[in-house]
Amino acid sequence: MRPNLGEINPESQRHQLHDNALYLGVKVYELLKHPDVIIQPTDIAQFFSCCKNFYKVAAIEIKKRYNMEDPVLSKLQVFEPASALSYNFRSNFPTLMPLMEVVPRIIATADHAKKQIIDNQWRSLPNAQARHPKGLNEISEPDKFWAQLLKTEDFSELAHFALSTLSLPHANADCERVFSKINLIKTEIRNRLTVETVNGTLLAAESVKGSTRTGNCVNFEPTKEMYSRMTKDKIYGRKNDDSEDVPDIIFGEEM
Known part of the structure; x- marks a missing residue:
């Protein structure tokens, strides 16, 4: 390195x-x-x-x-959980401005107020362990780490910026795989599937793949959080004008 x-x-x-x-x-x-x-x-x-x-x-x-000189890819080490919680790491990366400058579609160039909020949260993160979610120090995966912080009010802007930046594709392989999956899901026979349903199916597949060693649904066990989301309001959504329940699958939002 x-x-x-x-x-x-x-x-x-x-x-x-x-x-x-x-x-x-x-x-x-x-x-x-x-x-x-x-x-x-x-x-x-x-x-x-x-x-x-x-x-x-x-x-x-x-x-x-992968372009090793990519201005975003070369700076993503700041979002490693160990780096984000390190005092020593701040001596080399005291600010996220070098990264915020190269992602203007995530943080507008003229939005100085939001930049300052994100930078303040970044600088205070190692010093605010009392405000961290329980077990945060034990999480090594960047996406899970920042998803936990997203639930906190004190670091939500920083976590949202981190997750948005980490989601940027640095190669077209993942995008091409998604296109192929969509063609398998939304076929000529199932051509009336809504965007929400297709999106939910894709996210469900990714969740299963990421939660099991085998990468399939055979041994998949839903978490307690997933069970808690399977409520009538979330599965069936709002009622129509005739007061009849209308199925409104929103797995994409919930998964």
Whole structure:
């Protein structure tokens, strides 16, 4: 993380680690100490060469898909939970202005008042642990971390800015996947599905995928919060002029 990522050439030997400095996990470390493996230095060298080649190809493909010089992507480390709660991190990033300046569609350039509110909340976040939601220090995922803070009045503007910025796509792969899913959901036979229903179906699928190791609905268990939202008012919505209940699926809003 010390060099500028945009300047690193994965194919250059200058940035590659020596074999003894290459970390491949605990099991590999123990296996390389096994007597039957130690006596095969040629195979060990070939193994490390294959591992380096795998990393090299992976790095090259990542650089093809992401612009490491992107003015937003290069600043997103400020939203890592550990960074957001760190006193020491503030010595290098005392303000969010460098990031707010490059996202004018999220924060208007002339909206100095809102910028100041967000910056004040950012600067006070490490010092206001008494006002943090319970268990905030234990959350490592940025989206869940800021979603928790969004529920607080003291840091809601900062959390909304963080979540809006984190949701920006830095490649078109995710967008293309969503387009493909929509085509599978809204078919010629189901062509009258509303935008709200399609949106809710997509969000439900993402929720299931993110909540289970298998990535499907077989072992999915709804949370207590999800159950609490399954009320008559939320599922069926408002009544029409004839006072008859009209189904109004709003899973997209609720999920």
